[in-house]
Amino acid sequence: MSDTVLHNPAARRGSAAGALLRHARYVVSENPVTGLAFALFLLIALCALIGPYVVPYDPLASDTAAALKPPSLAHWFGTDQLGRDIFSRVIVATRLDFVIALSSVALVFAMGGLAGVAAGYFGGWTDRIVGRISDTIMAFPLFVLAMGIVAALGNTVTNIVIATAIINFPLYVRVARAEANVRREAGFVQAARLSGNGEFRILLTQILPNIMPIMMVQISLTMGYAILNAAGLSFIGLGVRPPTPEWGIMVAEGAGNIISGEWWIALFPGAALMLAVFCFNLLGDGLRDLVDPQRRT
């Protein structure tokens, strides 16, 4: 393999933020699908932020006269059994699903990521305890465990967040642990010890920044999975209660009507679900390209 020396005049010019932006532009231009994912993510975030203020109808307002109407100009996504406008409900539901997913991912990233890194780096008892907890959780089929946890703790949205965080714990631990383990004896970590860095400082400044790209991918993928999980739990009646608009519960409400042909009640929230998860999955790859300096050219 010949030594290629890549010329990068951009490396010195401008601030770090400028370089990041330039790199973002490069990544998006290289891979248009990532660009699409970013755009979709912005759309979802927008819906979550201002959705409730701009929807045409009150998501909770029922109008029995207009019940079960197929999509039309007045009601873009049609109406449900109680005459509520499905379009408004789908948009408003974005915030709830988004917040549930974000909170559970933040929670599990903090707990699982740190536990995993500590386990992988320090080994010994830390590794054993974290491993034991992780294995116990993994002994259950995850969705079933979530059902059990929500049933035990109580049927609330907070508990859905907690349950989702718990069932994703082993995954984060495993990824973080493997990455920290690989780097524990790497040359540059040894060199950092020689330069007078203490173990905790090495963990924070050498190991963590290097595993961020992989964790970013994990976070994005888990967002998608968290949304699916929350929706699934709501579908079987856990967590979110009617009349709160949430994608999973809306699909459940529309499930019975599928057989009688009123497809729009379940389809639109389901499609929104699918789109959101799809977006987060694609985003994972794009994020990794952005954060990993090895891909910077």
Added chain:
Amino acid sequence: MRAPTPLPEPDNGLALPLLEVRDLTVEFATRRGTVAAVQHVDFSLAKGETLAIVGESGSGKSVTSYAVMRILDRAGRIAEGSISFSGLDLRATPEAAMRDLRGREMSMIFQNPRAALNPIRKIGRQIEDVLLQHAQVDRAAVADKAVAMLEQVRIARPRERYHAYPFELSGGMCQRVVIALALACRPQLLIADEPTTGLDVTTQKAVMELVVELTRERGMSTILITHDLGLAAAYCDRVVVMEKGRIVETSAADTIFRQPQHAYTRRLMQATPRPGVSLRGLLPEGEAGAQPAKATAPQADPQPLLVVENLVKEYPRQVGSTSLPKLWRAKPAPESETFRAVDGISFSIGRGESVGLVGESGCGKSTTSSMLMRLIDKTSGSIVFDGENIGEIPAKRFARLPLRKRIQMVFQDPTDSLNPRYTAARAIADPILRLDRMTSRAAVRARCEELAEQVGLPLDLLDRFPHQLSGGQKARVGIARAIALKPDLVILDEPTPALDVSVQAVVLNLLQDLKDSLGMSYLFVSHDLNVVRLLCDRVIVMRAGQIVEQGPTARILVSPAADYTRELLAAIPHPPL
């Protein structure tokens, strides 16, 4: 089973070369466009001849042989030229016919033998697969034939080893199995792509001699691809030198070393460490600058800098498994509870002295250097540095002591030893920031630039990331970082094998100049005796955790006392002088 592709009958009278390559050009499609890895290469190989293709990394030597075998990967293609094997045009041959030829008429062995074998298939079965594929023998007799092949490559107890898996065999044995695979169908041509890289020097010799013996016995032609000139000279009839995808010189092995024609060949030969040449002599003519004045005259300072006494390092051994009989394990079942990586060694290093620590893999030299660096703790014994008993200080605490500044290390793998997210400047600055506690950014930057100049790293490379630097440049960054705090002792853990020989020559000279101008002591850990000969005043030879002998380089490497040292020296292939 299909009838194998017949090769054209040789012409009466004319001695047809076995392999003839004319004007070969190989291109690869990469993200940055088409790259020509091999350009207009011409050579031929006669029956029974051994040809060496020598070159540094990126020279295209491996790609050439992949093209001959037509096993280039998807992105590569033969753009121009012709390849003729025993009169058959290989470019025009359909893939099905090529499959017939591969293994039966021409075969190849690669670097990294264990990875070259299917990890979940018994080695005997793997040999059988090749034999059956080329219809060499019927199913009833194939097992015996496989065992016979194992015998030919000198594997002891072949009938038992037939049932072994690659992970149960040593590296050398795996290479023998790969050779057995390659020669099973008695091909006419064997291509050996760096077959001994990564193997111990004594194993290297054994493997090369086996290859030579078997090929000569069968009248086979061989192409040996290597970066090691000594190896090429010792085992081959003719040598072809490649640089950047082109052939720069072709001639017989003796003449190429006595009368190299091309400037590149001369530079390569000159850069190869060998007996009778000095460090400065490795550099191309005209590039050797003046030697810097020695900072401290090498006075015989009676107080040695480092004294090691009875150093021991034990590791708890994993309890041996009790599942299956161990008849076919390469290593005997472990007996003791612990494993002594370092078994009671004693030596000293004087001020301004350069000491070499040599041995093959597993001898304990890396463990020793880690203990001296205070990265791991010893089990027993003492390490006294400049009067201080540093062996007693636990590794974790040592990192924060001022003594840390005085012992530093240059690592083996320049890529692995640099944080991929730090620029070169940040990496060099790390010890300065941590141990010197310099806070002014300007001062730190100035010091980094000063160090960069000292190690010959161009200043504009300071803000690059490791993946944007070449191997030699990364090595310089590692060296700059090690000398940043002006240490008294620098341990160099095999710092040059990952580098091309010409780059190695420059780095070795740099190390010598730095040592002289900064008055440092070196412990140079290596398995390459030739390099040690050039750089070190004294040599310590280790084996299985113990010191076999130690003394002045001149004495040990010329007339060694111990048999093992003699064996090591004899195993190094020498180019004829």
Added chain:
Amino acid sequence: MLATLGKRLVTVIPTLVGVVIVTFLLTRVLPGDPAVYFAGPAATPQSIAEVRKSLGLDRPLPEQFVRYVNDLAHGNLGNSLSTGQPVVQELKSRLPASAELTLSGLLLSLLIAVPLGILAAVRQGSWIDHLCRIVATAGVSLPVFFTGLLLVYIFYFVLGWAPSPIGRLDAFATAPASLTGFYLIDSLLARDFETFRAALAQLILPAVTLAVFSLAPIARITRASMLAVLASDFVRTARASGLSTRTVIITYAFRNAMLPVITTLGMVFSFLLGANVLVEKVFAWPGIGSYAVEALIASDFAPVQGFVLAMAILYVALNLAIDVLYGLIDPRVRLEG
């Protein structure tokens, strides 16, 4: 071989202990008074006190745990409030339905995903490679209940090809004599082809739903694993030795590539067992998943607990089987102990 199996069984024990402890805690971590939950929504203060006494909920926790384990050892998982039947009995009777569904879905999925992944890796860049990548990315994003509903809409309502999603058999067919509990097998054994057809018709849509769900991760890992193996050194050696394409792909590449796929199967099972619950709800499938969901809605606590425990034990057994299968293929695991 037996020694390996024995060793694996030993490692399973701490897992089972963990499972029992967690399910125990789940029954006691309830906010408020557990006795209220077990007594049900229509309980009087007196019946709550009775329940508390009979379940030993007034005793200290360690004693409760011993009692719990003792009950488990005797196969006592409590009684369902809505039906009054022992939970164990109801789980046992409904298990074959879930098993038939899950296994059919998995089988279908493997039959499609594995060849797809292999072909995608062998013919990189071709249409099949692109198809595989699309399937993998899209499949992972589809909510399983949504897929089910979509399939019902298209194939039942619009096209009329599939029967109404009301369970394992339609109103006119009767269940075959129960030997295995699997309607497909039992009806074939009884040579009752009408019932077989009816059962198959009902099974297709839910099985396909589950298959679509597990198709994505399996296809993805097969493709990735196969690609990695095809680029490995030993495959290069095999090619350089002139071995036929078939031998290289099947004997050398495929077997090695299957190792990570088998490891991933454990995770796939975890998802499948969860998805099973959702699919059973969509198709009114009378399995243990819908049993638990109905109990949840009725605030009937004991069945939910029993369901979680049963699923966990099933999952542990499945993982054990996967480990053993892995060991059969990879000698490194077998011989190095």
